[in-house]
Amino acid sequence: MVKRQKVENVQEKMVGVDPNSKSKEEKMKKIFDKFDSNKDEHLGMTELLGWIMAVEPTLNNDFQRVPSFLSIYLDAYRSFLVVSKGLSYTGFTRIYIDCLRNIDHDFNTLNIGSLEIQPINTPIHQVASLKAGPAVGRGSAEAKALQIASQQLSNRAILHIQQIQQRLLQQQTQQQLASSMATNYSNSILSNNNRSNNSHSAGLVNNYRNTMQQLSGGISSAGQVYNYGNTMQQVGGRIGSTAQVNSYRNTGQQVGGGISSAAQVNNYGNTMPQVNAVEGVKSKEKYNGPHPELAARLEKEILDTIPGVKWDDVAGLSEAKRILQEAVVLPLLIPEYFQGIRRPWRGVLMFGPPGTGKTLLAKAVATECGTTFLNISCSSLCAKWYGESERLTRCLFELARTHAPSTIFIDEIDSLCSARGSATEHEASRRVKSELLVQIDGLNNNSNNTPGKSVTLLAATNFPGNLDEALRRRLEKRIYIPLPDFKSRKELIKINLKSVMLAPGMDIDQVARKTEGYSGDDLTNICRDASLNGMRRKIAGKTTDEIKNISKSEILKIPVTMDDFLEALDKIHPTVSPEDIERHEKWYSEFGSS
């Protein structure tokens, strides 16, 4: 859902909040009210983020999506204060100050390393120096300072989460990867040997083996283990199975219009290690473009080299996957072919109702292709200072070229690129739009592109009709991501339930039949809710101590039943309206391109 709608929903609910309610808005209000009543109370950043994760089930434990919710809640709360307390920012101000203070504290606790401390007299300090008391009368200066502080907080929150995530991932993978690398290594050698029996290409086998040997020879630090491990996984993922190599080879043959000689097949096969070589060096590339300080900021906020989502994690959407493969995967495998009139599609728009898997697909593209993933939200490009947004946009594309092959993903692109000349268009957004168009043109310019070092723009929107016409034209492929059909719903339910035990009599077909009109996100929520029911029954009526004494294995063994699903279905309703679907289908018939 688009943020501003969420803000309005939360805001609407909070104004008429029932004091006895246990709703998340009520809980949030209580937490924030503490700031008004108790000066010494402070809220740690981690605590705030953890709390948002706990009360926002749609986050699905996805740490990376927390920052957008953080700003939604804070915005909603700010609006609530304005409506109900007449611009009293007292508690609100403290939240920001405390959050900023606690970020540094959290960094130390988590041993992440500390952030640059804000120089004195930045807006946040100006806000801090304002004494508590009714803010009516000095609202606008304070509001402006808070707005800027809000942006700073948001940026820091994103950074904070990325660092926590990176660290957790590293800790987990250091041990796991060290052992799985050995297995991958020997499996790959084995399968290479098997392939060599078929005499496909002895050179190819050697190339693979050399890559493996180099990888295992050069490991010295934990970070390297992590990087190499992922490369190995990618190598393993891409070339691990003979079937996959064959399917790439077949695709190459089809695309190449009949590559038939052994030499040609070998050449094609050799592009795979080349792709891997590009992956291997991409993180070492140094940015040499303009405004390095802005690029460094962007790099921290948006670079995600391994989003960790595979094609198989995305249920259904086979047509969308096919187009994305053509746009991104094949040009990396056979770059020489995708030249001239066959140049890759540089801009792909995914549109459709909320929660249908657009972001998930973008992440799968980046993971499966091993391209650097630059995941940018419009707020990261909207700077307060004159001209900075355009500079950020330029830096974004330059950064993508530095880390090429890469994929830039712009979510909710309609909020940045609504139709030009409209009454609501802001001067700053008009300039960013123009810069974006220029940059996309640069991507399409063949002379700027080295084969295998392409930059692809993926964009997503729930409001394709609001897009600027010139941008629409540049996003050459416009793919409709619809609600899941019966088969996809079944697949999605199976993906969601793969780690839980199912009771005999659990009928996935029936659940899929009953969930027509539900989005992928809605279905995930149903699976989540249903799989928590067993635990709810088990702890019902028990004290905290009794709950602590229940054995973990006993809880883990509670199977999910059909009744759990029926109960969840009673509570959770589809979030996408038929009108919304009609709107998308109409736009698809007019402007879709697949």
Ligand SMILES: Nc1ncnc2c1ncn2[C@@H]1O[C@H](COP(=O)(O)OP(=O)(O)OP(=O)(O)O)[C@@H](O)[C@H]1O
């Ligand atoms: N096709 C799918 N396969 C697997 N999971 C899905 C699929 N579609 C949605 N989901 C689930 O829904 C969640 C939200 O999906 P995602 O963020 O990709 O939707 P979106 O289309 O980008 O939504 P929005 O338009 O609101 O940004 C995912 O994290 C995943 O759990």
